[in-house]
Amino acid sequence: MDFIPRFFRKLWIFIRREKFRGELAEEMAFHREQTAKDFQTHDVPSEAAKYAARRQFGNSTQTLEQSHDVVAFGFETALQDFRFAIRQLRNKPGFAATAILVLALGIGASVAIFGFVDAALLKPLPYQNPSRLVGLFESISLGPRFHLSYPDYLDWKRLNTVFSSLGVYENDGFIMRTAASAEQVGIARVSDGFSRTLGVRPVLGRDFRTGEDLPAAARTVLLSYATWQKRFGGRQDVLGQTVTLDGNPNVIIGVLPRDFHFAPAEPASSGLPFTTPMIVVAVTPSMA
Amino acid sequence: MTKKPDLMPGTLDMLILKTLTRAPQHGYGIALSIKRLSQDVLTVEEGSLYPALQRLLLQGWVKAEWKKTETNRRARYYTLTAAGRKQLGAELSQFDQMIAAIGRVLQDT
Numbered sequence: 001m002d003f004i005p006r007f008f009r010k011l012w013i014f015i016r017r018e019k020f021r022g023e024l025a026e027e028m029a030f031h032r033e034q035t036a037k038d039f040q041t042h043d044v045p046s047e048a049a050k051y052a053a054r055r056q057f058g059n060s061t062q063t064l065e066q067s068h069d070v071v072a073f074g075f076e077t078a079l080q081d082f083r084f085a086i087r088q089l090r091n092k093p094g095f096a097a098t099a100i101l102v103l104a105l106g107i108g109a110s111v112a113i114f115g116f117v118d119a120a121l122l123k124p125l126p127y128q129n130p131s132r133l134v135g136l137f138e139s140i141s142l143g144p145r146f147h148l149s150y151p152d153y154l155d156w157k158r159l160n161t162v163f164s165s166l167g168v169y170e171n172d173g174f175i176m177r178t179a180a181s182a183e184q185v186g187i188a189r190v191s192d193g194f195s196r197t198l199g200v201r202p203v204l205g206r207d208f209r210t211g212e213d214l215p216a217a218a219r220t221v222l223l224s225y226a227t228w229q230k231r232f233g234g235r236q237d238v239l240g241q242t243v244t245l246d247g248n249p250n251v252i253i254g255v256l257p258r259d260f261h262f263a264p265a266e267p268a269s270s271g272l273p274f275t276t277p278m279i280v281v282a283v284t285p286s287m288a
Numbered sequence: 289m290t291k292k293p294d295l296m297p298g299t300l301d302m303l304i305l306k307t308l309t310r311a312p313q314h315g316y317g318i319a320l321s322i323k324r325l326s327q328d329v330l331t332v333e334e335g336s337l338y339p340a341l342q343r344l345l346l347q348g349w350v351k352a353e354w355k356k357t358e359t360n361r362r363a364r365y366y367t368l369t370a371a372g373r374k375q376l377g378a379e380l381s382q383f384d385q386m387i388a389a390i391g392r393v394l395q396d397t
Contacts, residue, residue: 009346023354024338027364031316031334063335068340 013071024067028060126259128199136166153191166196169262178246187245188262195222198262204228205239207253221250244279300332300340301349302383305368305376308350314363315341341366349375 012022032054038051054060069077089096124130137145138152148156148168157166169190176185192213201207202222212220221243223232234239242249307313307321319332323397344350349372355365368376 005348006346008350013346023364026362027315028334028338030314030361030363031319034316034320060334063338066335067338067342070339071346254349 010073012069013075015075017068017076020071021064021068024064024098028063032060062226126261134163165193165197165243167191167197169194174245175247177247185245195256200260202254204236204259205252207254219245219248219250220253221245223252223255225260228255299383300336301344302376302379303330303332304337304340304344304366305349305379308366308368308372309376312355312365312367314357314365316363318366344358344372347371347375 023159036046036049038053039052040046065080089099125133127133136148136156138148140146147170160166163280167190172187172189173184174187175182190208190213192208192210195201195207203225205222208220208222211217223238227232230239232241238252239254241252243252244250296389303322304318307318307325310321313321315334315337319334319337322332341350341352344366345352349369350363350366351369352366354362357363
């Protein structure tokens with residue numbers, strides 16, 4: 001078929017669409033007048049004739065629309081429908097508000113649920129080799145999932161031939177002393193190779209060194225990115241500064257990446273000033 | 289008022305084109321011609337006539353121009369084009385085939 005002349009005719013009508021509609025309206029008005037005259041010659045009073053003519057045509061706006069739709073591009077019709085929808089919603093603000101509210105709640109709920117499912121089930125964990133990461137628990141006569149004691153950890157580590165790396169953590173709270181006040185902060189205590197096990201490298205400073213989790217070693221701390229930004233203003237010279245936790249000074253040795261998360265050891269209560277934990281090396285043999 | 293039979297689907301374009309073979313006509317004239325020639329059996333309503341005319345214009349089978357009527361009114365006259373004449377021929381032969389086929393089915397006893 002001859003698409004190209006058709007397309008140009010459409011384009012021509014689109015460019016002169018106001019004129020097109022005007023002409024069509026005029027044409028139809030003429031048609032209607034003639035029909036009214038027609039009725040009149042059949043001895044019908046002129047008012048009645050006009051009505052009869054109008055009745056015969058029905059809705060002339062609709063006819064105009066339909067005639068226009070024939071020659072209009074698809075998007076014009078869509079645009080028209082869109083404008084119509086907006087007008088209708090404006091006319092009934094109560095209905096519009098209800099509809100929008102219901103949609104908003106529905107979409108919001110779906111997004112929230114998807115967000116959770118996506119993070120928990122679909123997306124791989126944000127670590128290197130997430131598929132090779134496992135959680136270990138101790139099974140005792142009381143049940144299958146118990147934390148292990150520090151001496152057990154040492155034994156597991158010594159006897160381990162299965163895993164390439166083994167790290168432990170504990171979720172903890174410390175009182176942090178600042179110049180103005182003392183605050184409780186959420187902190188995870190971890191073993192020295194913890195971040196290496198996950199495959200996470202600090203964006204600033206260094207990781208814990210081997211042996212830094214022994215009681216004899218100096219107390220050191222890694223900051224979460226959020227803590228670094230909020231409490232230390234993201235300054236580079238934060239390295240080497242000390243934070244006082246439960247009365248003991250800890251040297252800041254590094255900052256964790258912005259997208260680092262470790263859900264099992266993040267404080268549940270957001271009422272705490274720190275919503276993301278600092279990470280501090282275990283300094284006591286009570287690492288559970 | 290008794291309901292008049294509806295136009296057979298797909299035949300409106302053909303009727304319009306056929307009407308225009310005699311002389312250029314405006315929309316009202318086309319409707320009137322069809323009504324008269326069918327002896328008031330077929331009524332073409334505005335609601336189907338004008339969309340159909342736009343379709344024919346778009347296909348290039350008719351062209352339109354504004355002229356004065358005998359009563360000195362401005363009206364848009366439609367003229368059959370060469371392509372329209374060809375289209376009419378094609379539709380007529382298709383229609384004949386269709387009618388003949390329907391006839392054969394109905395006459396089967």
